[in-house]
Amino acid sequence: xxxxxxxxxxxxxxxxxxxxxxxxxxxxxxxxxxxxxxxxxxxxxxxxxxxxxxxxxxxxxxxxxxxxxxxxxxxxxxxxxxxxxxxxxxxxxxxxxxxxxxxxxxxxxxxxxxxxxxxxxxxxxxxxxxxxxxxxxxxxxxxxxxxxxxxxxxxxxxxxxxxxxxxxxxxxxxxxxxxxxxxxxxxxxxxxxxxxxxxxxxxxxxxxxxxxxxxxxxxxxx
Amino acid sequence: xxxxxxxxxxxxxxxxxxxxxxxxxxxxxxxxxxxxxxxxxxxxxxxxxxxxxxxxxxxxxxxxxxxxxxxxxxxxxxxxxxxxxxxxxxxxxxxxxxxxxxxxxxxxxxxxxxxxxxxxxxxxxxxxxxxxxxxxxxxxxxxxxxxxxxxxxxxxxxxxxxxxxxxxxxxxxxxxxxxxxxxxxxxxxxxxxxxxxxxxxxxxxxxxxxxxxxxxxxxxxxxxxxxxxxxxxxxxxxxxxxxxxxxxxxxxxxx
Numbered sequence: 463x464x465x466x467x468x469x470x471x472x473x474x475x476x477x478x479x480x481x482x483x484x485x486x487x488x489x490x491x492x493x494x495x496x497x498x499x500x501x502x503x504x505x506x507x508x509x510x511x512x513x514x515x516x517x518x519x520x521x522x523x524x525x526x527x528x529x530x531x532x533x534x535x536x537x538x539x540x541x542x543x544x545x546x547x548x549x550x551x552x553x554x555x556x557x558x559x560x561x562x563x564x565x566x567x568x569x570x571x572x573x574x575x576x577x578x579x580x581x582x583x584x585x586x587x588x589x590x591x592x593x594x595x596x597x598x599x600x601x602x603x604x605x606x607x608x609x610x611x612x613x614x615x616x617x618x619x620x621x622x623x624x625x626x627x628x629x630x631x632x633x634x635x636x637x638x639x640x641x642x643x644x645x646x647x648x649x650x651x652x653x654x655x656x657x658x659x660x661x662x663x664x665x666x667x668x669x670x671x672x673x674x675x676x677x678x679x680x681x682x683x684x
Numbered sequence: 685x686x687x688x689x690x691x692x693x694x695x696x697x698x699x700x701x702x703x704x705x706x707x708x709x710x711x712x713x714x715x716x717x718x719x720x721x722x723x724x725x726x727x728x729x730x731x732x733x734x735x736x737x738x739x740x741x742x743x744x745x746x747x748x749x750x751x752x753x754x755x756x757x758x759x760x761x762x763x764x765x766x767x768x769x770x771x772x773x774x775x776x777x778x779x780x781x782x783x784x785x786x787x788x789x790x791x792x793x794x795x796x797x798x799x800x801x802x803x804x805x806x807x808x809x810x811x812x813x814x815x816x817x818x819x820x821x822x823x824x825x826x827x828x829x830x831x832x833x834x835x836x837x838x839x840x841x842x843x844x845x846x847x848x849x850x851x852x853x854x855x856x857x858x859x860x861x862x863x864x865x866x867x868x869x870x871x872x873x874x875x876x877x878x879x880x881x882x883x884x885x886x887x888x889x890x891x892x893x894x895x896x897x898x899x900x901x902x903x904x905x906x907x908x909x910x911x912x913x914x915x916x917x918x919x920x921x922x923x924x925x926x927x928x929x930x931x932x933x934x935x936x937x938x939x
Contacts, residue, residue: 586737587784587843591798591850592774594766601801606788 470653477657480644484637485661491557491636492623498562499622503569510574521570528567534628536560541632557629565622572614576607616673620666637661686749688713688885689734689854694743696729703729705909707743711887716880718888718896721906722932727889730906731856734887735776736769747775747854774802777847777855781862783839785831791818792827795846803850817845821875837868844875855879857888893936897921905929
């Protein structure tokens with residue numbers, strides 16, 4: 463145990479500095495995937511809620527497929543599979559799109575549940591005032607639904623942030639990518655990975671606190 | 685003179701169950717018509733069909749001589765797009781039993797959102813209009829209150845102001861006082877009475893028989909998806925010879 467602290471004192475600063483070199487990529491991938499998922503998820507949710515089978519069924523299939531298969535497999539299909547059909551995404555592109563389509567499936571279900579929870583009378587009132595269904599969605603339904611959706615959306619953001627660790631396997635230079643290289647270099651698995659974990663925690667704890675605060679605020683509001 | 689609202693052989697079925705079995709009804713401009721009848725007689729469905737919240741199974745609805753919800757095409761009909769339907773609905777105000785105010789908006793915003801987003805009024809224009817309409821229903825002092833802070837009667841009056849702000853040709857009231865505590869019914873009926881006296885064209889579905897008798901030009905008695913009889917309030921409420929009307933009215937009086 464004494465040796466653990468010695469190594470930490472000696473190599474800690476170097477390990478930390480190297481790992482933080484991956485921070486920017488981690489954040490770019492997480493943010494990019496989240497933006498992609500927020501937008502694409504809304505499209506999927508609307509398709510899922512459509513009266514038209516032609517729209518609804520592909521959305522259901524998409525959601526089931528994505529939620530029923532590991533994110534790692536999805537990532538491999540995009541990074542290693544797409545070149546077979548002539549598309550060569552960069553590691554960063556594959557990472558953002560891969561995690562983005564993954565998050566979109568979860569967000570689509572959150573959107574759908576949030577929209578479905580708004581009483582039917584709200585849509586009807588908006589329609590009788592001459593709004594189109596899309597206008598009613600924009601001005602009446604979504605602003606109400608967002609209050610209930612914000613905590614679960616933030617949870618998806620936390621998951622996305624953690625899942626960025628997966629994209630080290632497609633060689634995107636994020637924190638875990640540097641961690642694995644560091645282990646080869648220093649042979650200090652415990653130190654390197656624990657420190658990587660600490661960096662993730664520093665990012666996810668504030669987000670989790672934010673969700674908790676939101677839920678308290680929502681209870682107070684009702 | 686052409687009626688403002690003309691309903692011709694309107695039918696509506698939900699699956700096997702026929703709720704409206706061929707309704708004919710004309711409402712003249714400026715007329716107040718109350719529809720009464722037992723629960724399940726199809727009154728609410730009739731009202732919801734008029735602005736296409738429910739799609740009729742058959743029949744025609746004309747407002748100001750214009751066919752609503754559909755457009756003739758090759759001897760048949762095609763349903764209008766969402767956008768076309770929305771334009772037609774602007775002209776038809778609907779007051780719901782459960783108010784359906786928008787809980788995330790203040791009273792004033794509830795009234796101004798449709799004029800702004802549908803009619804394209806500026807915020808200032810819409811707020812001026814909203815002020816006037818809320819004043820009219822006696823809530824000029826509650827502009828910035830959210831619905832949850834208002835009583836049921838106040839909420840329903842905001843809902844009426846919200847409809848008035850769209851300056852509809854026709855106003856539909858679907859049991860507008862049924863969800864209210866007894867002591868709050870009067871304030872809503874007062875507003876409705878005032879609108880009837882102003883000569884607005886209104887179709888009112890109600891269980892308030894006495895009120896219907898006082899404000900209506902005509903009463904329509906419905907049962908089992910049909911208009912049993914229609915006429916001036918005195919004739920229907922006090923001198924009806926129709927057995928079904930008599931049974932219904934005597935049951936109401938027993939309560």
